[in-house]
Structures are given as structure tokens and as C-alpha cells.
Amino acid sequence: MFKNSAKTVMRNYAKPPIKVSKKLGILGVPFAKGQGKTGVDLAPDFLRENGLLTMLSNLSISDYGNLKYETHVTSEDNSLYKRIKNYSEFMACNKALIPRISEILNENDMFLILGGDHSIGFGSVAGHLMHTPNLSLVWVDAHADLNLHSTSYSGNIHGMPVSLLLKELRKYWLQASLYQFAPNCLPADQLVYIGLRDIDPFEGYILNKLNIKAYSMDAIDRFGISKIMEMSLDALKPRNKIHLSFDIDALDIYVAPSTGTPVRGGLTLTEGLYITEALNVTGRLQGLDIAEVNPTLGTGDDLESTLNTTMQIIRKACADREGKLSGVKENVTNLSKELNKK
Ligand SMILES: NC(=[NH2+])NCCC[C@H](N)C(=O)O
Numbered sequence: 001m002f003k004n005s006a007k008t009v010m011r012n013y014a015k016p017p018i019k020v021s022k023k024l025g026i027l028g029v030p031f032a033k034g035q036g037k038t039g040v041d042l043a044p045d046f047l048r049e050n051g052l053l054t055m056l057s058n059l060s061i062s063d064y065g066n067l068k069y070e071t072h073v074t075s076e077d078n079s080l081y082k083r084i085k086n087y088s089e090f091m092a093c094n095k096a097l098i099p100r101i102s103e104i105l106n107e108n109d110m111f112l113i114l115g116g117d118h119s120i121g122f123g124s125v126a127g128h129l130m131h132t133p134n135l136s137l138v139w140v141d142a143h144a145d146l147n148l149h150s151t152s153y154s155g156n157i158h159g160m161p162v163s164l165l166l167k168e169l170r171k172y173w174l175q176a177s178l179y180q181f182a183p184n185c186l187p188a189d190q191l192v193y194i195g196l197r198d199i200d201p202f203e204g205y206i207l208n209k210l211n212i213k214a215y216s217m218d219a220i221d222r223f224g225i226s227k228i229m230e231m232s233l234d235a236l237k238p239r240n241k242i243h244l245s246f247d248i249d250a251l252d253i254y255v256a257p258s259t260g261t262p263v264r265g266g267l268t269l270t271e272g273l274y275i276t277e278a279l280n281v282t283g284r285l286q287g288l289d290i291a292e293v294n295p296t297l298g299t300g301d302d303l304e305s306t307l308n309t310t311m312q313i314i315r316k317a318c319a320d321r322e323g324k325l326s327g328v329k330e331n332v333t334n335l336s337k338e339l340n341k342k
């Protein structure tokens with residue numbers, strides 16, 4: 001039976017006040033060698049120069065600048081995985097990124113990684129797993145980025161980060177010595193894909209074999225994005241923190257054309273924003289990557305729409321639910337309950 005003792009009352013009063021400003025740590029990772037096109041490394045500064053920090057100024061922001069790392073190539077790394085382009089540069093960057101995530105999370109409630117191509121998703125999620133081992137991953141992308149070194153047609157490592165992260169695929173990456181710097185990995189049942197429409201044969205095979213929740217554009221057209229988010233959240237452990245790795249090429253080319261590997265028939269802006277909003281309102285979204293924005297691709301108009309879209313996605317994901325948006329807090333809490341219920 002519930003007893004309303006003096007102790008309980010005191011404890012209620014002693015509760016900390018509602019946090020009015022979420023602390024967000026931002027780090028740029030200007031890495032472009034996971035794929036063949038130049039320019040994707042300019043995205044972090046491009047977003048900053050075009051008002052990112054002002055847009056988020058109702059939050060308490062720490063901008064940690066861009067990741068710095070040793071670029072000298074070790075002969076050991078160089079001799080591994082000859083089929084992967086720029087493997088040692090990829091490792092140098094991601095090995096530097098991994099410890100930074102815990103440092104940032106020790107000082108903030110949430111982090112935002114500005115890529116770079118999507119190969120930085122490896123270091124970002126691996127680093128997040130070091131800080132928070134009980135983590136779920138939502139990978140929003142036209143592609144599954146699930147290739148092994150041995151199955152990739154392109155040799156581009158931006159098509160492989162998820163395979164480096166998955167527990168079930170670690171045995172195919174033994175030479176990478178992941179246990180040394182990225183010991184924590186993700187179980188396949190805590191991964192959800194949204195927006196897929198360009199999958200390589202091996203990726204399709206693994207998705208089936210490991211029974212990974214993968215919501216393609218077909219599924220979104222069929223069920224609608226709200227049902228897809230309900231199913232996605234149902235699949236993830238309700239106490240886990242969430243990492244959202246958002247490849248901008250998940251969105252339709254009409255709203256995000258400035259990207260290196262566009263695929264037609266993507267998410268509408270509304271669907272993209274619904275995904276980020278639904279994850280934000282869970283209160284469990286702790287890490288966000290924005291990858292594959294390439295400010296050197298397309299016309300001026302293309303760039304403007306890509307910028308606009310990217311900014312809106314970031315804002316929806318990071319908006320402080322308890323601070324500035326307090327007027328809608330109740331509705332949001334209800335939606336959150338709705339989304340969380342079994
Ligand atoms: N992050 C991306 N845009 N990845 C595209 C990957 C394309 C293709 N599956 C590959 O392995 O090369």
C-alpha cells in the first residue's frame with residue numbers, strides 16, 4: 001500500500017527543477033575519404049557558417065570545433081583490407097573520434113556529429129556504445145551501409161560502418177582489432193533502418209539472416225510514417241538510449257539534392273521531420289549524426305534546399321522539449337506515451 005510519509009513528501013520537494021535548457025555538444029568530423037567525391041568534408045563549417053548555432057541558441061550549446069587527428073598512415077593499417085579505399089585514414093579518424101564521444105557526453109545531455117561522409121557513423125556509434133552500452137541505433141538512409149570489406153563492390157567504407165558495429169558480424173573484421181578501441185558492439189535486434197531503397201545483394205542477405213528491422217520506402221508508402229515509427233520504437237528496448245544516424249540521402253532528391261550517392265524516391269521532408277520528432281519526444285535520443293551533406297554538389301538552388309532541409313532535421317531532433325517548447329509539452333508527452341506503449 002502507498003504510504004504518504006513525511007519522507008516521500010520531502011523527496012518530492014527535493015526533486016531538481018525541470019531542466020530548462022538541454023546541453024548539446026557539437027563536433028564536426030570533416031572526413032571525406034569513405035567515398036570518392038570531394039566536398040563532403042566542408043559540411044560542418046558550411047552548416048556553422050549558415051546559422052546552425054543561432055538556430056539552436058535556445059539550447060545550451062558547446063561547439064567543440066572539428067575533430068583533429070593524426071593523418072600519418074601506419075604501415076600496419078595500410079597492409080590490412082587492401083580492397084577498402086583509404087582504410088588507414090578511416091581508422092585514424094574514427095579511432096580519434098571514439099574517445100571524444102564519452103568526453104562530450106560527460107559534459108552534455110546529447111551530442112551532434114556533423115559529418116563528413118557516413119563512415120564516421122562507425123566512430124560516432126562505437127564511441128556512444130563506450131559511454132552507454134545499452135544503446136539502440138536508428139539508421140536513416142537510402143543505403144544499408146552494411147557491406148563487409150569482402151562484399152563491397154565499390155571499396156568505399158561509407159558503405160560499411162554498420163557491419164563494423166554489429167556484434168553478429170565482428171567475426172568478419174578480426175584483423176581490424178576492434179576489441180582494442182571499440183570493444184562494445186551493437187546487437188542486431190537493437191538496430192532499425194528507415195528509408196532503404198538501394199541495397200546490395202549481401203546486405204539483403206544479412207538483413208534477412210539477422211532478422212534486422214528494415215523499413216524500406218515501400219513499407220513507408222504502405223503503412224505511413226507514423227505506423228513505421230510506432231513499429232520502430234516497439235522493436236527497441238524501452239530503457240535504452242537512442243542514437244540516430246541520419247544520412248541525408250535518405251531524403252528525396254527534391255529536398256536534399258547536394259549529396260554524393262543520391263537515390264530517387266526518398267523520404268519527403270515531412271516524413272524526415274516526423275522521424276526525428278518521434279525520436280526526440282521519447283526523451284531517449286542521446287546522439288545524432290548528420291552525414292553526406294556535400295556543399296560542392298548541385299546548383300545554388302540545390303544547395304539552398306539541402307541546407308534548409310538539414311537545418312530543419314537537426315532542429316527537430318535537438319529541440320528542447322521541456323524548455324522553449326513548454327506550451328506544447330503536454331501534447332508531446334501524450335504522443336510520447338502513445339509511441340512508447342506496447
Ligand atoms: N553512406 C552512403 N551514402 N553509402 C552508400 C553505399 C553505396 C553502396 N552500397 C556501397 O557499398 O558502396
Ligand SMILES: [Mn+2]
Binds near residue numbers: 118141143145158247
Ligand atoms: Mn549512409
Ligand SMILES: [Mn+2]
Binds near residue numbers: 142143247249250261
Ligand atoms: Mn546513403
